[in-house]
Amino acid sequence: MQETPFCLRVGHLLPYSMSHSNTTDFTNPSTLILLGVPGLEAAHVWISIPFCTMYAIAVLGNFTILFVVKMELSLHGPMYYFLCMLAVSDLVLSTSILPKTLSIFWFKSREIDFSACLTQMYFIHSFLAMESGIFVAMALDRYVAICDPLRHSTILTNHVVAMIGLAVVLRGCVLVLPTPFLVRRWPYCGTNVIPHTHCEYMAVVKLACADIRVSSYYGLSVVFFVTGLDVLFIAVSYTQILRAIFSLPTKDTRLKTFGTCGSHLCVILAFYVPALFSFLTQRFGHNVALHFQVLMANVYLLVPPMLNPIIYGVRTKQIRDRLLRLFPHRGT
Template sequence: MQETPFSLRVGHLLPYSMSDSNTTDFTNPSSFILLGIPGLEAAHVWISIPFCTMYAIAVLGNFIILFIVKIDPSLHAPMYYFLCMLAVTDLVLSTSTVPKMLSIFWFNSREIDFNACLTQLYFIHCFSAMESGILVAMAVDRYVAICKPLRHSTILTSPVVGKIGLAVVLRSSILVLPNPFLARRCPYYRTNIIPHTYCEHMSMVKLACADIRINNYYGFSLIFLITGVDVFFIALSYTQILRAIFSLPTKDAWVKTFWTCSSHLFATLAFHIPSLFSILTHRFAQNVPLHFHILMANMSILVPPMLHPIIYGFKTKQIRNRLLWLFTHKGPKVFSWCSGSKANHRAELAGDMVLSPLS
């Protein structure tokens, strides 16, 4: 017996069908249908296993980071404030996509309300931009800790860190805000079936039988205003950091100092490489198979939240020791604030070593 096509099987869920799309005149559908990963529907259950595992690690790891920083006063420093911001952003970013994705894989729950789709679109793009901005702030913290260690405590005070965090939130919220409105203004005539696991801006507007040049132009502008600017400032920070490192007298000092930046560098690469690959393939690589593009888009959402707590938990001695102490009560306690050089203490917090002035 021949299997009924999916588009016909869910016809009762659709506000319109593909067959009458040319005769029905309306502004927006009431809901969309997310296909998941087109071409790999038979493997959805198997794909869900690593996705669910990565999500569980991301949630557990980021909550542990937040808990450890909260209970340990010695971690109340700029580096760890930024790390907490990154953890919250990772939690929101992954939670805005993965539960619906898993419901598609496990329960074939493909329908999503139109307004819920726009909300998910906004959260994905907003918190992706926010995460990029936080990584820039962490790069600035690395620059100050290495290049101006004696002034670290006076430059990056708690009010300054708060203002940086507020600026990152406002920039992302305001710049991404037009996206859902631009998507809403498009009339959707052809179909309401989105070949994706979540509501992404370009995947939605490509369904519209209308001029979407404004959407394309604004999407390109966001790439330059957010990703381009952030990558530029991160590269600029590391250029200054490398100049400071190479001015040190011995190779051993080079390695130790650069090691203090490795956590942030790994976190930055884990976020920007999958994200840039997904953006570029979506817009320019038309010959890339659709299922491969969707898988990479999901990796850009899942991999960074999973890797960030692992990277910082493994690389940061204070977090590692506190975690060991919490579980075994045998690890060394994390040191607390004490008298002495604040610069040296800040340097220890920054990279598990005391840095000498480089500026």
């Protein structure tokens, strides 16, 4: 019964009518209420503008990446296959949260079916794990391309790339699979209101009137196994890459190679830094304002999908050249 005070704390954030109507005892909730951004309900319409803009850019940019790679035969290689995987992951991640978030902001449609909430939660966290795995695969590709360029085509064959992609997908699906079952097994009481824009794992678990340490520890284990090991592997890879870059003979070659890796590092930082901040504040940031936690949780799901195609489109010469060639052909 340790989590009941949380339910009571949520209740004081709500208008009296909402907290009264949704405070009851139940074991299997049929619906949950997503509050949106607690404390900023009056600004929901204004908050929706940057959210919607980021989503539009993410959809346009990632579909453009997929289209360009499909149409340009010279881009049919490991780096661009991984980039396509990243684009698909970004599209699923942003689409998993934004339609429901906008329905809350625009139409005050806060109800969500309990099973739909668990499905949304599973998609969000499984594709976050997949995206982290894709960054590891891209770091591996850059490591081989720079540190052992003569063997790149023989090491990262299409078959190997397909196996890496399959492993990334299976890891994300299998590791996150127990989470909805853990959430479903807890008894719920006090309130069915989630102070969030989407069904984030810990935000849902905290509604349970039971000892949730099993769910909390499993979530920590998944984060450590996925994010911790992935960040370690990426750090080791880029350490070796930087050593190889600084050993190149000419300054121009060093700058060109570092520029290519710089775009990868920007994408990686844009993904892991907000995600790590959101993860830590969700569990330990008791003094961090709730509306700030919710906004940061949305930032790390919306900003990387928007930035990834922009960074790769601008920094990758082959993609940029292919895009530029589209326009003259249409004008002739």
